Amino acid sequence: MRRNRNLSKSDFRKVFADNVSSADKDMVVLAQRNQFYYSRLGLAISKKYASRAVDRNRLKRVIRESVRLNQPLLSSLDIIVINRKGLVKRSNKEIFMALDRHWQKLNQKFN
Structure with a gap:
Protein backbone atom coordinates (compact mmCIF):
# COMPACT_ATOMS: atom_id res chain seq x y z
CA MET A 1 0.00 0.00 0.00
CA ARG A 2 1.06 3.55 -0.61
CA ARG A 3 1.01 4.50 3.08
CA ASN A 4 3.59 1.80 3.78
CA ARG A 5 6.24 3.54 1.70
CA ASN A 6 8.91 5.75 3.20
CA LEU A 7 9.20 8.42 0.55
CA SER A 8 10.30 11.67 2.13
CA LYS A 9 13.87 12.75 2.52
CA SER A 10 13.30 13.59 6.18
CA SER A 21 20.49 -2.42 12.15
CA SER A 22 20.75 -5.95 10.90
CA ALA A 23 23.29 -6.79 8.22
CA ASP A 24 24.72 -9.67 6.25
CA LYS A 25 27.01 -9.89 3.23
CA ASP A 26 24.20 -9.10 0.77
CA MET A 27 22.13 -6.37 2.45
CA VAL A 28 21.76 -3.98 5.36
CA VAL A 29 18.41 -3.42 7.07
CA LEU A 30 17.95 -0.29 9.20
CA ALA A 31 14.88 0.22 11.38
CA GLN A 32 13.43 2.74 13.79
CA ARG A 33 10.14 2.93 15.69
CA ASN A 34 7.47 5.21 14.22
CA GLN A 35 4.27 6.71 15.65
CA PHE A 36 1.95 4.76 13.34
CA TYR A 37 0.46 1.30 13.83
CA TYR A 38 1.86 0.14 10.48
CA SER A 39 5.37 -0.17 9.09
CA ARG A 40 6.84 1.99 6.33
CA LEU A 41 9.47 0.76 3.90
CA GLY A 42 12.24 2.66 2.15
CA LEU A 43 14.50 1.05 -0.44
CA ALA A 44 18.02 2.07 -1.40
CA ILE A 45 18.76 -0.21 -4.35
CA SER A 46 22.03 0.96 -5.85
CA LYS A 47 22.86 0.92 -9.56
CA LYS A 48 26.42 0.14 -8.56
CA TYR A 49 25.48 -3.36 -7.37
CA ALA A 50 22.38 -3.95 -9.53
CA SER A 51 23.19 -2.31 -12.84
CA ARG A 52 20.21 -3.58 -14.85
CA ALA A 53 16.78 -2.07 -14.21
CA VAL A 54 15.18 -5.52 -14.37
CA ASP A 55 17.41 -6.64 -11.47
CA ARG A 56 16.65 -3.56 -9.36
CA ASN A 57 12.92 -3.99 -9.95
CA ARG A 58 13.06 -7.68 -9.01
CA LEU A 59 14.85 -6.86 -5.76
CA LYS A 60 12.30 -4.18 -4.91
CA ARG A 61 9.40 -6.51 -5.69
CA VAL A 62 10.78 -9.31 -3.51
CA ILE A 63 11.57 -6.98 -0.59
CA ARG A 64 8.12 -5.33 -0.72
CA GLU A 65 6.43 -8.73 -0.79
CA SER A 66 8.45 -9.93 2.20
CA VAL A 67 7.46 -6.83 4.18
CA ARG A 68 3.81 -7.31 3.19
CA LEU A 69 3.82 -10.93 4.35
CA ASN A 70 5.52 -10.04 7.65
CA ILE A 80 15.23 0.91 5.05
CA VAL A 81 16.78 -1.94 3.04
CA ILE A 82 20.12 -1.30 1.32
CA MET A 97 14.96 -16.41 3.68
CA ALA A 98 17.58 -13.73 4.38
CA LEU A 99 14.88 -11.10 4.93
CA ASP A 100 13.04 -13.43 7.31
CA ARG A 101 16.22 -13.68 9.39
CA HIS A 102 16.52 -9.88 9.40
CA TRP A 103 12.87 -9.45 10.44
CA GLN A 104 13.32 -11.92 13.31
CA LYS A 105 16.48 -10.14 14.45
CA LEU A 106 14.80 -6.72 14.35
CA ASN A 107 11.76 -8.06 16.17
CA GLN A 108 14.00 -9.35 18.98
CA LYS A 109 15.81 -6.02 19.25
CA PHE A 110 12.59 -3.99 19.46
CA ASN A 111 10.68 -6.33 21.79
Missing part, protein backbone atom coordinates in the same frame (compact mmCIF):
# COMPACT_ATOMS: atom_id res chain seq x y z
CA ASP A 11 12.02 10.06 6.88
CA PHE A 12 15.20 8.59 5.40
CA ARG A 13 17.36 11.01 7.40
CA LYS A 14 15.64 10.09 10.66
CA VAL A 15 16.19 6.38 10.12
CA PHE A 16 19.81 6.84 9.01
CA ALA A 17 20.54 9.08 12.03
CA ASP A 18 19.08 6.87 14.76
CA ASN A 19 18.48 3.21 13.95
CA VAL A 20 18.78 -0.42 14.87
CA GLN A 71 3.44 -6.95 8.43
CA PRO A 72 2.30 -8.17 11.91
CA LEU A 73 5.91 -8.79 12.92
CA LEU A 74 7.07 -5.38 11.67
CA SER A 75 4.29 -3.10 12.92
CA SER A 76 5.22 0.46 13.91
CA LEU A 77 8.65 0.41 12.24
CA ASP A 78 10.30 2.58 9.62
CA ILE A 79 12.54 0.22 7.64
CA ASN A 83 21.56 -3.75 -1.19
CA ARG A 84 25.16 -4.89 -1.32
CA LYS A 85 27.22 -6.49 -4.05
CA GLY A 86 25.97 -10.11 -3.97
CA LEU A 87 22.23 -9.58 -3.53
CA VAL A 88 21.43 -9.45 -7.25
CA LYS A 89 22.92 -12.94 -7.71
CA ARG A 90 20.62 -14.51 -5.11
CA SER A 91 17.39 -16.28 -6.02
CA ASN A 92 14.07 -14.91 -4.80
CA LYS A 93 13.83 -17.75 -2.28
CA GLU A 94 17.27 -16.97 -0.85
CA ILE A 95 16.36 -13.29 -0.54
CA PHE A 96 13.09 -14.17 1.23
